[in-house]
Amino acid sequence: MSDAQYPPAWHPDPWQQAPWRWWDGTRWTEHTHLGTDDTATPVPAQADSNPAEDDATEYRTDPAATVDTPTAGGEAATRAACPYCGVVLDPPPKANRKCPDCREQLVVRTQQGTKLVFTPDDAARFDGERERGYREREVRRRADGLGITDHDWQQTEQRLQVKFGSKPSPGDTYWSLANRAVNNAASNGDWQQVSMIYRQMALHLRSEGRGFLHLLRECLRASIRSDLAQHQAVYGEALTHFRVLGCRGDCDPCAPDTDAVYPVGQLMADDGPVPHDCDFCACAVIPVRQS
Numbered sequence: 001m002s003d004a005q006y007p008p009a010w011h012p013d014p015w016q017q018a019p020w021r022w023w024d025g026t027r028w029t030e031h032t033h034l035g036t037d038d039t040a041t042p043v044p045a046q047a048d049s050n051p052a053e054d055d056a057t058e059y060r061t062d063p064a065a066t067v068d069t070p071t072a073g074g075e076a077a078t079r080a081a082c083p084y085c086g087v088v089l090d091p092p093p094k095a096n097r098k099c100p101d102c103r104e105q106l107v108v109r110t111q112q113g114t115k116l117v118f119t120p121d122d123a124a125r126f127d128g129e130r131e132r133g134y135r136e137r138e139v140r141r142r143a144d145g146l147g148i149t150d151h152d153w154q155q156t157e158q159r160l161q162v163k164f165g166s167k168p169s170p171g172d173t174y175w176s177l178a179n180r181a182v183n184n185a186a187s188n189g190d191w192q193q194v195s196m197i198y199r200q201m202a203l204h205l206r207s208e209g210r211g212f213l214h215l216l217r218e219c220l221r222a223s224i225r226s227d228l229a230q231h232q233a234v235y236g237e238a239l240t241h242f243r244v245l246g247c248r249g250d251c252d253p254c255a256p257d258t259d260a261v262y263p264v265g266q267l268m269a270d271d272g273p274v275p276h277d278c279d280f281c282a283c284a285v286i287p288v289r290q291s
Contacts, residue, residue, distance in 0.1 A: 247282035
C-alpha cells in the first residue's frame with residue numbers, strides 16, 4: 001500500500017524532530033506538535049515546503065529513517081522513509097539504492113536491528129558520530145578508572161565547548177580531567193595515585209597512536225617519590241639507589257637493564273635509563289636499602 005492511500009492525519013514524526021508530524025495525504029509537511037497523542041492539535045493549514053529537503057544537511061543523532069504508520073487493520077508497521085521526499089519505503093531497503101519515487105541516492109545503515117535510510121552526506125555524519133560514540137565509550141571506561149564521575153565529565157565537556165566554540169572530542173575531555181586529577185593528587189602528596197594516573201594517560205595516548213614515553217617517565221618519577229617519602233617515614237633514612245625489575249624476559253630493549261642498580265638522580269633525569277622505548281615499557285624499580 002502506498003503512502004498516498006493514507007488520509008491526512010498526525011503520525012509519529014519520521015524525522016524525529018517532534019513526537020508528531022502532519023501527513024497531508026501526499027507528503028510529510030513542516031507542521032509538528034508535542035502532544036501525547038494524534039488528536040491533541042487541530043489540523044494545520046496546507047504546507048508548501050518539504051521538511052525532508054529543508055533538513056537534508058542537518059545531522060540527526062537518531063535520524064528518522066523509520067516511521068510507524070497505521071495499516072488498514074489498525075496495526076503499526078515500522079517502515080523506512082526517504083530522507084528526501086518522505087515517501088515510505090515498504091519493505092525497508094536492505095542495501096544502498098535509489099528512491100523509487102524521487103530517484104535520489106539512499107544509503108542504508110543498521111542500528112539495533114533497524115534499517116535506517118540516509119542521504120550520502122548524512123550517512124557520513126552518522127558513521128562519524130557512531131565512531132565517536134565508540135571512542136567515547138572506550139575513553140569513559142578509562143575515566144571511570146580515575147574516579148571521574150558523569151557530573152565531572154559533563155561539566156568539563158561544557159566548559160571546553162565554551163572554550164573551543166564546538167563540542168570537544170572525548171579525548172580532550174578525558175585529558176583535561178586527567179590533568180586535573182594529577183594536580184589534585186600531587187597537591188595531596190599522593191604520589192602513588194599520580195603514578196597510576198600518568199600510566200593511564202600513557203595508555204590513552206598509545207590507543208590514539210601518539211607518543212607516550214614521556215608520561216611513562218613521569219609515572220616512574222612519581223613512583224620513586226612515593227618510595228622515597230615512605231622509606232624516610234618508616235626508616236628515617238634516605239634512599240639513594242633503586243633496582244630495575246625488567247618488564248618481561250623477551251623484551252630486547254628492557255633485558256639489559258634487568259636487575260641493574262641506578263642512583264636516584266640518574267633514574268629521575270630526563271634521559272634516565274628507564275623507561276625503555278619498547279612497545280609499552282612495564283619495567284618497575286624497587287628501593288635498594290643501605291646495608
